[in-house]
Amino acid sequence: MAVYTDITEDDLSRFLTAYDAGTLLSYKGIAEGVENSNFLLHTTKGAFILTLYEKRVDPNDLPFFLGLMHHLAERGLSCPLPLPRSDGALLGELSGRPAAMISFLEGMWLRKPAAKHCREVGRALAEMHLAGEGFELTRANALSVGGWRPLWEKSADRADEVEAGLQDEIAGELAFLEANWPKDLPSGVIHADLFQDNVFFIGDTLSGLIDFYFACNDLLSYDVSICLNAWCFEKDGAFNLTKGMALLEGYESVRPLSPEEAVALPLLARGSALRFFLTRLYDWLTTPPGALVVKKDPLEYLRKLRFHRQIRNPAEYGLSR
Numbered sequence: 465m466a467v468y469t470d471i472t473e474d475d476l477s478r479f480l481t482a483y484d485a486g487t488l489l490s491y492k493g494i495a496e497g498v499e500n501s502n503f504l505l506h507t508t509k510g511a512f513i514l515t516l517y518e519k520r521v522d523p524n525d526l527p528f529f530l531g532l533m534h535h536l537a538e539r540g541l542s543c544p545l546p547l548p549r550s551d552g553a554l555l556g557e558l559s560g561r562p563a564a565m566i567s568f569l570e571g572m573w574l575r576k577p578a579a580k581h582c583r584e585v586g587r588a589l590a591e592m593h594l595a596g597e598g599f600e601l602t603r604a605n606a607l608s609v610g611g612w613r614p615l616w617e618k619s620a621d622r623a624d625e626v627e628a629g630l631q632d633e634i635a636g637e638l639a640f641l642e643a644n645w646p647k648d649l650p651s652g653v654i655h656a657d658l659f660q661d662n663v664f665f666i667g668d669t670l671s672g673l674i675d676f677y678f679a680c681n682d683l684l685s686y687d688v689s690i691c692l693n694a695w696c697f698e699k700d701g702a703f704n705l706t707k708g709m710a711l712l713e714g715y716e717s718v719r720p721l722s723p724e725e726a727v728a729l730p731l732l733a734r735g736s737a738l739r740f741f742l743t744r745l746y747d748w749l750t751t752p753p754g755a756l757v758v759k760k761d762p763l764e765y766l767r768k769l770r771f772h773r774q775i776r777n778p779a780e781y782g783l784s785r
């Protein structure tokens with residue numbers, strides 16, 4: 465249950481008067497999600513999502529996130545649309561937090577995706593990358609290689625509580641990635657968090673992408689590596705080559721990877737595994753007992769990081785050439 469900030473019915477009804485969203489019939493906190501407080505609203509005009517933005521979202525970034533969703537939807541991508549307030553603003557305040565009303569997207573996320581779903585995700589990711597061209601705002605990726613050391617330093621002293629030897633292993637990994645991180649690859653607007661719970665399907669048809677709150681400008685192939693990690697490993701930790709092949713084929717059916725991007729994939733996948741390991745490790749060590757959030761296992765991403773260390777050729781991910 466990711467609800468960090470609760471809301472009262474009176475405050476919510478007052479908040480809704482600034483929108484053309486009808487009057488409140490019911491509302492409830494949404495169990496899923498990690499970063500923000502999300503509520504499902506039913507009003508006389510339908511269903512909506514209310515998001516209260518929490519600690520990891522900088523309010524100054526919200527115009528980028530909300531504007532990007534509008535930009536992508538205008539270019540045909542199926543993603544939520546922020547509702548404008550009567551004064552045209554997309555952002556309000558509720559219970560002391562920045563808050564936005566978002567259109568409700570039909571569909572559900574897949575707990576056990578198959579290769580065919582990975583193919584659709586690859587295609588949708590590439591379509592998002594192309595649709596992001598021309599978006600006038602920019603946002604640096606606070607969680608790319610330049611952000612990993614400050615994040616690591618918040619947890620390093622306690623890392624060995626999670627697994628013995630972790631402090632030395634991650635310090636070495638971080639130094640290697642900082643020294644070898646690719647620079648001159650194609651970049652653009654990336655989602656940066658396209659995990660299974662952020663992609664909706666209706667049956668076997670992909671119905672939309674949500675949760676653009678890590679979106680930023682970075683290497684497009686880095687976003688591909690995030691999806692390889694999020695979609696192509698089985699629960700036992702094994703990499704599923706069939707899923708990798710499908711995801712990459714789906715992506716390349718819309719936007720082929722350059723030879724340089726293909727060669728960089730193992731390094732990018734190590735980096736994106738480290739990124740999610742670091743945020744999960746921090747949350748694992750600092751989320752107070754009883755917090756209404758599901759903590760995600762950092763060791764899942766440590767295992768993925770170790771897997772990518774021994775990859776020498778992108779063909780081992782199923783990339784065909």
Ligand SMILES: Nc1ncnc2c1ncn2[C@@H]1O[C@H](COP(=O)(O)OP(=O)(O)O)[C@@H](O)[C@H]1O
Binds near residue numbers: 494502568676
């Ligand atoms: N536009 C939407 N339409 C339908 N459900 C949504 C929408 N946005 C969020 N949700 C629901 O809320 C959950 C948490 O949203 P998400 O954006 O992933 O959380 P966070 O803001 O913490 O990143 C999602 O898993 C989904 O169930």
Ligand SMILES: N[C@@H](CCOP(=O)(O)O)C(=O)O
Binds near residue numbers: 496498
């Ligand atoms: N996807 C990240 C956590 C962020 O979750 P979100 O629900 O806020 O998008 C992970 O799995 O570590």
